[in-house]
Amino acid sequence: xxxxxxxxxxxYSLYIIAIYYxxxxxxxxxxxxxxVILLVSGLILRKKLKYNYFFxxxxxxxxxxxxxxxxxxxxxxxxxxxxxxxxxxADFKLLDTDENNLIILASTAANFxxxxxxxxxxxxxxxxxxxxxxxxxxxxxxxxxxxxxxNTENFYNAFEASLII
Amino acid sequence: MAIVVNLDxxxxxxxxxxxxxxxxxxxxxxxxxxxxxxxxxxxxxSTLDALxxxxxxxxxxxxxxVADEKQKHK
Numbered sequence: 001x002x003x004x005x006x007x008x009x010x011x012y013s014l015y016i017i018a019i020y021y022x023x024x025x026x027x028x029x030x031x032x033x034x035x036v037i038l039l040v041s042g043l044i045l046r047k048k049l050k051y052n053y054f055f056x057x058x059x060x061x062x063x064x065x066x067x068x069x070x071x072x073x074x075x076x077x078x079x080x081x082x083x084x085x086x087x088x089x090a091d092f093k094l095l096d097t098d099e100n101n102l103i104i105l106a107s108t109a110a111n112f113x114x115x116x117x118x119x120x121x122x123x124x125x126x127x128x129x130x131x132x133x134x135x136x137x138x139x140x141x142x143x144x145x146x147x148x149x150x151n152t153e154n155f156y157n158a159f160e161a162s163l164i165i
Numbered sequence: 166m167a168i169v170v171n172l173d174x175x176x177x178x179x180x181x182x183x184x185x186x187x188x189x190x191x192x193x194x195x196x197x198x199x200x201x202x203x204x205x206x207x208x209x210x211s212t213l214d215a216l217x218x219x220x221x222x223x224x225x226x227x228x229x230x231v232a233d234e235k236q237k238h239k
Contacts, residue, residue, distance in 0.1 A: 074204045081195045163206040165196045 011036065035140075038062060039115070042139040046118050049096040049105045055118065055137050065137035066148035070156055072132055076102055076125040079132070083121055083159065090158040092119065108151055115139050117151055132156075169229045172201040175220050190215040 015032035019025050042063075045051040055063045072079055080102050087094050087106045095118070096105040102123035110116040122133040136151035138144045176186065183201070187194045192212060199205050200212075213224055220227075 074199060074202075078195065078198055078202075078204075082199065085193060085195055160206065162196075163199065163204070165192065165200050165205045165208055165212055 039140045043115065046107065046139050047095050047105075049098055049103060049120075052105065052118075052120055055139070056120075056135065062140060062142055063138050064142055064144040064148060065135055066144070066152060067133065067135045068152040068156070070132045070134070071126070071129060073129050075128055076123050076130040079123055079130045080104070082162070083123070083132075086155070086159050086162050089162065090155070092155065108147075113145075114141075114147060117144065117147055119151055119155055121155075132159075167231055167233055168203070169231050170200055170203050170205075171227055171229055172197070172216070175222055175226055179220055181220070186216075186219060189219045 011032050015028050018028040018031070022028060042055070045054055054060065056065055074082065080099070083104055084094070084097070086092075087104065092106040092108060094104070094106050097103070102125075104121040104123075106119045106121070108114075108116045108119070117136050117138050120133075120135045120137070122135075124131040124133065134152045134155060136144075136148040136155075138148065176183065183194055183197050187197055190212075192215070196205075200208065208228075213227070216222075216227060217224060
């Protein structure tokens with residue numbers, strides 16, 4: 001956990017200030033504990049593919065996602081291995097994979113502005129070609145400030161660059 | 166694409182496996198498979214140099230130009 005903790009610390013400071021001025025401890029605690037709980041839950045759940053649906057659900061207004069679809073003339077099985085290699089070589093962190101369904105879950109690094117986004121890569125076989133479905137989503141934040149768009153673009157650019165052998 | 170990579174042909178002539186070649190030139194099996202199938206976007210001179218050195222061949226043995234019409238008939 002890196003710099004975004006400063007923002008969490010700031011949230012806690014606001015809680016203390018709210019108690020000081022209102023004298024209400026329970027309400028202040030709920031107001032500032034709720035987003036912290038949601039954030040911590042998100043940071044735990046993000047690591048597994050089986051909880052992917054939580055972040056991508058249309059009912060979840062606390063996250064933002066962006067999907068891009070690309071085609072590749074590389075077969076799906078080879079593409080799966082290749083994309084794993086792209087993740088390891090680029091600035092992404094591999095979280096989880098599902099070899100049977102050709103799904104990869106990776107994340108971007110956390111920095112001052114973000115806890116990092118997840119990228120879900122789904123490979124759909126299409127004869128000798130394959131369709132790559134890239135979905136970037138935030139862990140906690142209903143607006144990604146174009147980070148999701150940048151993540152999908154950066155990932156695909158990294159993949160294209162890796163095809164120069 | 167009109168450029169055909171005949172890596173599998175050269176490997177068969179040298180009786181070498183892809184994994185063996187991968188270890189020899191430090192390029193992953195995945196990348197060599199992509200190259201072999203002609204799905205790469207480009208090949209670096211350093212890669213071509215390493216392949217020719219290990220396989221003891223010329224670049225022309227690995228790369229072949231096939232006109233698009235001929236490729237369709239193939």
